[in-house]
Amino acid sequence: MGSFTIKPVIKTAANLTAFFAQIKVTPQDVILTNKYILEPHISLADLPVDTIFLEEYLTGEPTDAAADRLLERLNQKDYQRVIAIGGGSVIDNSKLLVYGSGLKIAEIAEKGSRLPKKRQLIIVPTTTGTGSEVTNVAVFNFLQKKTKMGLAFDQMYADQVYLISQLAATMPYKVFATSSIDALVHSIESYISPKATAFSKSFSVTALKLILTGYTKMIFANTTGKTPQGQALQSFLEASTLAGVAFGNAGCGAVHALAYPIGSEYHIAHGQSNYLVFGGTFKKYTELGADLSEIEALLAVELNVAPQEVWTRLEQTIDQILPNQPLSQIGMNQDKCREFAKSVITNQQRLLVNAPLKLSEDDISAIYESLL
Template sequence: MKQLYIGPEIHQFDTFKDFAEEFTLCASDLILTNEYIYKPFIEKLELPCGRIYQEKFGLGEPTDTMTQAILDEAAKGNYDRVIAIGGGTVIDIAKVLVLGGGATVDELYDNMVGLTKARRLIIIPTTCGTGSEVTNISILNRTRLGTKQGLVSPAMFADHAVLIPEFLQSLPYSVFATSSIDALIHAVESYLSPSATPYTEMYSLQAMQDILRGYCQIAERGQHARFQSSAEYLRASNYAGIAFSNSGCAAVHAMSYALGGKYHVAHGESNYQFFTDVLRKYQEKKPDGKIRTLDHFLQNTIAAAGSGAELEGDTGIDLLECLLSRVLERKRMADYGVTWEDIPVFAQSTIDNQQRLLKNNYIPLTLEDITAIYQARL
């Protein structure tokens, strides 16, 4: 049984300038990023690289139409490397830009087994959540199907994953919170996955520990406490990415895609909707297995962090939920516009379209289980 695979080389630099000098950026490089990242951090270096601003082709999370437009734009140049600098949207699109094996996004989905790498890829995450710099999957909203789906291929692994804590210093708090919660969910779901190994568990547990310690500091000292731990959050996201790229994510992510696809809820925020509810459903169905070990780990880690903020709860998952509420208030699905009529559609879509993820559940969840979780969050 395969125990662990890490696709890209992993690097860390204090600043983007240090990275640019080390990697000798040149005219045959294409930078895919956002203008609000490029202007303060990169423009002053006067690099000869080509560049595409993702937001010029659409806002929000990546769709098939947005990605196709950027593919067409990138095809106008002759580039050897794509350098993705951004959050999940930029990174997911960049992974598509380096592929051969299809001229359109739909063709790439239809030919997943035949995909090849046509350009080298360097990924620099500017949030601390996706872990996508070390994974071989891109999640796009397939507008024709009305749901998000993963495009997966070994050709989508980056050649280099580069961590630069400098970028987290300007990250809005809400983006920090939702992205780091997403990283925590990656760590938990990969830990509980039937495909977990001792190696992936090591990365999962370290990611959980680092994020929870940071959250306890926020609960005690306020939002600005996050800046003292930027490098730790970035590494924790990377650890969680390594874990879930090997062991997979599960029901939390699977259930989030129908919500995010219809109501355009950000990925980390839509995952947050179902996180602790899925864990409690696991407890209900199989309380004596690995979920009990996880519950003890959560309880002990949060207690050891010594948060000065009083947290309520009898179990580790209770404490986790209380701690998360101090980091970011969780909305109800109704706050995004979800209705009772959406729930059976969401549940069936999850079963029909997300088996890639559901196979990694700690314990199988039925259509009825998934429907009950959706109902509880309305």
């Protein structure tokens, strides 16, 4: 029997000034963010809090080594509340900080379900894709293992989430494109997951419709290449959070599993890594006889095509937002296909169990090879 949970309280604020007034910041709070996110909107000198800029510890996506440096920094003071303002890297790192002082990521990975939560967590997402703000999942590149792995413990749920579209307005277009594609993949993978329920599917469908409607409007208005603004941007933010609720309950599947080694090895944005393997993964599902009729019927209505044409039309639509490329163009070859397939089987069972059917190592290698 399935279950459905929404943990954080989700709120909105007109701008950062209103947000800080609502949460009543104190010297016992610490902000984790990026300088380029905060500085255009507010003077940090006006806030009675310490601020940590993630770029001083990390460039690119989260790693276990950078996480340990950040955990050590938080040992310097007895903070009571962590305020994370940023994209996926900021959000995922902030979730480790709820456990208090004196820990490293390896200990959290091993004992996170048993360790007490010692700090409250407030998250403000500033991209249109992570969805992580409403989940208990944090993904890190474990450097020695040469792959990304997800940690998922209930202690890492945020206590509150605030959506502030003002903060996403200056998001570079490629960040918008890759993050919104990530949210679209979240909505589709969570819908076809064996763990999906009627409740999680309702969130998946709403997110999917918002994203595809937004893409269609951009294409017809010839505004691809420019980050949406105003209500259009707010809709993408809401879609990201809705998709986050969906995959937080039903999980993501093989697309994410296959994307993780690519992102780790080639330092490619997560949403783009997902898109690189999305089409090949769903072609393999079809080849192996997965029942995708329900999602195909939904997509057929949204894309105005016959059900058997949805995957081709979907890729054509996404290509107008961010053109795809063969895996060979990022440096992959057949040896890497086999290496990554082995890594996925070894390290990504948390995700593979959410696929609509079981994929073997040979299946996964074949997916990669078909995309070279």
